[in-house]
Amino acid sequence: MIDFTLSQRDEAILENQREQAMLCRKYARYYDEHEEEFAPDVLPEADSFESKPLPETDSARDTNGAVMGMLTTMMQNYGDYTIRLRRGKGGLGNAALAASGTPEQVERWRGQTLAMAITEPGCGSDSKAIQATAVLDEATNEWILNGEKIFVTTGCRADGVVVWATLDKEAGRGGIKSFIVMKGTPGFDVTHKEKKLGIRADDTAAMVFRDCRIPRDHLLGGKESVSRKGGGGFKGVMKTFNMTRPAVGAIGIGIAQAALDFTKEELAREGVVIDYMAAPHQRSAIAEKLIEIEADIDAAVLDILHSAWLSGEAKPNNTEASIAKAKGGEVxxxxxxxxIGLxxxxxxxxxxxxxxxxxxxxITDIYEGTGQIQRLIIARDILGYSAAELS
Amino acid sequence: MISFSPSEEQELIQQTVSEFAQNEMREISRECDETGSVPREFLEKTWELGLVNSMIPEELDGGGMERSPVTTAIVLEELAFGCASLACAALSPTTFIHPLLDFGTDEQKKEYLPLFTGTSFHAASMALAESHFTFDLGALRTVAEPKGDGYVLSGIKRMVPLGDRASHFLIIARSASNEGIGGVEAFIVPRDAKGLAIADEGEKTLGLRALPLSKLELERVEVAASQRLGGEQGIDAAQLFAAARTASLAVGLGLSRAMLETSIPYAKERYAFGQPIAQKQTIAFWLADMQIEVNSMRWLIWKAASHLEHGLPAAKPMALASSYAQREMIKIADNGLQVFGGHGYIRDYPVEMWYRNARTITVLDTVAAL
Known part of the structure; x- marks a missing residue:
């Protein structure tokens, strides 16, 4: 049955998340202005704060868990983008491991924080243009990685990284594979931490691989064959993004909701009232704008929840994940x-x-595929076009 | 628990109505727009489908389906996908029936609902819009003054659906003693009530031309206390208005989806400079945006409808859905027309009609009532 209400239990969980988020906000400004420092993994308040357990978030099995996962992401980011009461272990690379790793691989790197390294100085969303190479040394059963990666989220803090490299540039997407490289591997260096417009407390790394040798079984998913028809490792990355794109929208919307609530509260103090039933000529321009922003946010929230709900129901959500990301980032x-204008x-x-x-x-309208990349995906889906037909 | 899944019953209705819209509406849509009329035969066909009286209880010989604003939204989206004006015409009696279901006393239900359980189309509708540009539900100019045990109604109502044939109207008026939304009342007024004048000529409009709309003048129309909807309890005007507005937004949604789904094949067939225009990013991105907004609007409308279904205050989600849809429906119609270029402007295609209808439905949502 079509429904938009939450159970009392879920309401309580979100309220608990909100309380946590408000604690985290206290540290938001400090770490924004001290980007050279890492925010602590555990805040001092964590000791006295009793967290309600989050619902099961294995979206393949639990629809409500998938939906609640988005709502809690929104709520955490309502507090602060980076600061968490207790920092969870996990990066984008962990999502890739979960989606594409063999059971042995999932087990081996359990509990490690893995970043994801795809972007290079010369390519972003167009990941088939990846220049980093992986060559198999049959004699030693090792892969030799060479290349440069940028914009690697949590690249400095992570224990390791899932890095995308090509076995065969001629094969395009089909030649791209992902490899797990742990910190400390000779030939793997984090070279730089980016200075950014925002999300300053979040580390964004640049890294190089110079004749970096890793064991043969570090190839994620274990499939070494190169597909000439595209797909291959690339499908893995897209699968990962179907799970993470709506979450990026949720991050953005959590922040947007914080901005709207702050703006409404400050304006209410100055006597700006919002009457949802008021006739257009009775509404102030500022109230009208606040309602528009609120409507935009609600639309994005629902697009995000819809995408999560579909993945929870194990239904295809390629288009909807992009809609959630596009709308969330834009709003x-x-x-x-x-x-700010108001x-x-x-x-x-x-x-x-x-x-x-x-x-x-x-950032939420940029990383993990800009709003334009999302529109490209949506357009291809609804028009029935391949990447070659619409690029 | 949050769910985007229609019930089995809703899925079945959706499918039935969708087929009906494809087979019975698209083809006659243009002619009905040109002639400004709705064929009797069409109304009878929708009547046979049982869409109008489906939510009237079984004991009153209705369809016995649960009163569900979500189901209404689903039905209206599908019908309007076929043709928005015919959708409004066919379902206008629900603007009378649904408030009666929601707020009517048992006596009122027993007296008036059987009008709609016969074998042929029966017209009645709500009269909400007024004769001035600053319509305000909280400050209606149609007034109900108490007189003896009953009331006297005076005022002008505009854009009243099916005014040319309705047997009864639900006149929305302000009580003389109570200001604001809390003072809004609804009265059941028969067509032949003394003092009620229905303009001979229908309202002529930009869009939704197949939907008959009338101007009503009420000059000291006397009604009994028993004709006040809800009896002594009256109505919850905010909820009534939210239900009406949410339903009309669903019409706009169906119309928007029609624009999107018609633009897609056209953009793939229309070549410019050696390739389909759909392969050009400008056009492709417009289509992507249309899809994004059709989805977004649907969830906002469903959310408002779901609030109504749960009996939760719906003014806010309705206002948000409305704010959003008013902006996006026009943009979709606008871009859809632009995709068709000159062909969007000529009356051989439905596109120019949909453009007019989109502009119409987004304002009828505040004045008329579906």
Missing amino acids: ARTATQRC LGSLGISREYLLEKWFRDSR
């Missing part, structure tokens, strides 16, 4: 932009978090 960006010159003051939310949210 995150525009809502925070508009909120608050005027104090809206930019670093005394408040609004300007930080404006900066932090901007």
